[in-house]
Amino acid sequence: EMMMLAMNPKFKPWDNKLLRQAVAYAIDRKKIIKTVLRGQAILLDGPLGPLQFGYPKKVTPTYRYNPAKARELVKKAGYPNGVEVELNTPVNRYVNDKQVAEAMIPMLNAVGIKAKLKTPEWPTLWANVQKGKVPFFFMGRGSVVDPSVALSQYFETGVSPRIGMSDPEIDRLLQKERATFDQEKRKKALNEAFKVITERAAACFLWRHKLLYGVANNVTYQPPPTGRVMGVEMMVK
Numbered sequence: 001e002m003m004m005l006a007m008n009p010k011f012k013p014w015d016n017k018l019l020r021q022a023v024a025y026a027i028d029r030k031k032i033i034k035t036v037l038r039g040q041a042i043l044l045d046g047p048l049g050p051l052q053f054g055y056p057k058k059v060t061p062t063y064r065y066n067p068a069k070a071r072e073l074v075k076k077a078g079y080p081n082g083v084e085v086e087l088n089t090p091v092n093r094y095v096n097d098k099q100v101a102e103a104m105i106p107m108l109n110a111v112g113i114k115a116k117l118k119t120p121e122w123p124t125l126w127a128n129v130q131k132g133k134v135p136f137f138f139m140g141r142g143s144v145v146d147p148s149v150a151l152s153q154y155f156e157t158g159v160s161p162r163i164g165m166s167d168p169e170i171d172r173l174l175q176k177e178r179a180t181f182d183q184e185k186r187k188k189a190l191n192e193a194f195k196v197i198t199e200r201a202a203a204c205f206l207w208r209h210k211l212l213y214g215v216a217n218n219v220t221y222q223p224p225p226t227g228r229v230m231g232v233e234m235m236v237k
Contacts (some may be wrong), residue, residue, distance in 0.1 A: 001094070001124060001140040001141065001143075001144070001208055001227065002044065002047060002048075002140060002141045002142075002144050002150065002205065002208065003041075003051075003094065003139075003140040003206040003207050003208065003209065004044075004047075004138075004140070004141075004202045004203040004204060004205050004206055005023060005087075005104070005136070005137070005138055005203060005204035005206065006126055006129075006134075006136070006137050006139060006154075006162070006163050007020050007023065007136055007163070007201070007204070008132065008134065008135045008136070008162075008163055008164045009162040009164055009165060009166075010132065010162075010217070011135035011136075011164075013077070013079065013083050013085070014136065015136055016077045016078070017069045017070055017200060017201060018073045018074075018076050018077035019073065019074060019077040019079070019083070020109070020200075020201035020202075020204070021063070021071040021073055021201045022069075022071075022074045022077065022111060022113065023070070023108070023113065023201070023204045024063035024201055024204045024205075025063055025064075025065065025066045025069045025070035025073065025103055026065075026067060026068070026070040026079050026107050026108055026110070026111045026113065026195065027107055027172075027204060027205060027206070028065040028100065029043055029065065029153065029206055030065065030098075031103075032100055032103050032104070032139070032206075033207055034041065034098050035103075036103050036208050037095060037096060037100070037207070037209075039208050040095070040209065040210045040212065041095075041207035041208060041210060041214070042207055042208045043206075043207055044169070044205040044206055044207050044208060045062045045063070046194050046195075046197065046198040046205055046206070047147065047150075047151060047155075047194060047197055047198070047202075047203075047205055048144070048147055048190075049195055049208050051188070052093035052144065052145065052147060052193060053145065053146045053147060053186075054146075054147055054177075054190030054193075054194065055171065055194075056186050056191040056195070057130075058205075059194075059198075060195060061086075061195075061196075061198055061199055062198075063198075063204075064215075065199075066110050067086070067107075067110055068226075069112075070111035070112075071111045071112055072194060074111055074113060075112070075229045076113040077100065079112060079199075081112075082113065082114050082115060083112065083114065084114045084116070085108075085113060085114065085115050085116070085136050086115070086116050086117075086118050086135070086136060086137065087101060087104065087105065087115045087116070087117055087118065087124055087136050087137070087139040087180070088118045088119075088134050088138070089101035089117065089118070089119060089137065089138040090125055090138070090139065091119050091121075091122070092122075093122050094139075094140055094209070095209055095212050095224050097138065098119060100116065100138065101117055105117055106137070108140035115136075118138050118172070125137070129162050130160075130161070130162060131161060132160075132161025132163075132164050134163060139230075139236075140209075141153070141154060141224040142226075142227060143227060143228065145225050145226060147180060147190065148174075148177060148186075149172055151190075151193060151197070152174050152178075153184050154202075154203070155167075155170050155174070155197055155202050156170065156171050156174050156175075157170075157171050163202065163203065165200075165202045167196070167200055167202075169196050169221075170193060170197055170200070170202070172191035173189050173190075173196060174189075174193055175194065177188040177189035177190050178234050195230070209222065211227050217237075218236060218237045219234055219236060219237065220234070220235040220236075220237060221233065221234045221235070
């Protein structure tokens with residue numbers, strides 16, 4: 001799962017890249033992983049993580065918790081007195097999702113992004129996200145092994161309205177990686193797309209959950225890398 005704070009640039013104030021970058025600096029992801037998630041997550045410095053196809057050897061840019069930098073960016077974005085926003089989160093869809101969002105609220109408030117937490121029921125939230133009607137939300141994209149489909153779905157112009165990102169350079173790179181069967185060329189294009197998506201702060205990328213399984217002694221089962229539980233692959237000894 002690629003967990004993220006999505007900011008739809010079709011809505012103000014999220015059309016401002018500086019404000020989106022401020023969010024990335026405002027969230028103390030390491031602290032949330034250590035406390036709220038009890039260490040059961042892996043930090044993301046972009047839309048991909050280690051061991052995923054297309055992950056670059058050198059990650060640039062990187063956003064580390066820096067509230068002073070975040071406050072500076074909020075002011076540069078044109079909000080010297082701060083800005084009011086609503087953060088939507090699912091409840092019990094992901095591991096400790098509401099608790100994670102509650103931890104983020106004071107972090108955002110501290111840098112001038114005056115966030116109010118909204119907790120709509122999952123069917124309502126998901127339907128509105130799919131229609132591109134939610135400006136700011138906490139959510140994940142699961143089963144990201146080969147990232148081609150996921151990156152296109154969320155960050156390529158016109159593929160899905162969920163985030164509403166539209167950037168010609170991101171489009172060019174994602175289309176380039178799909179146009180070749182050569183793995184090294186694909187990786188290079190994905191590396192470049194990774195960098196541009198991260199620099200544009202197309203979302204605030206957070207972490208991947210560590211998936212924990214308990215398997216009974218009388219059952220044989222090897223969980224797949226997608227994280228999906230496939231009952232047809234289980235065997236009773």
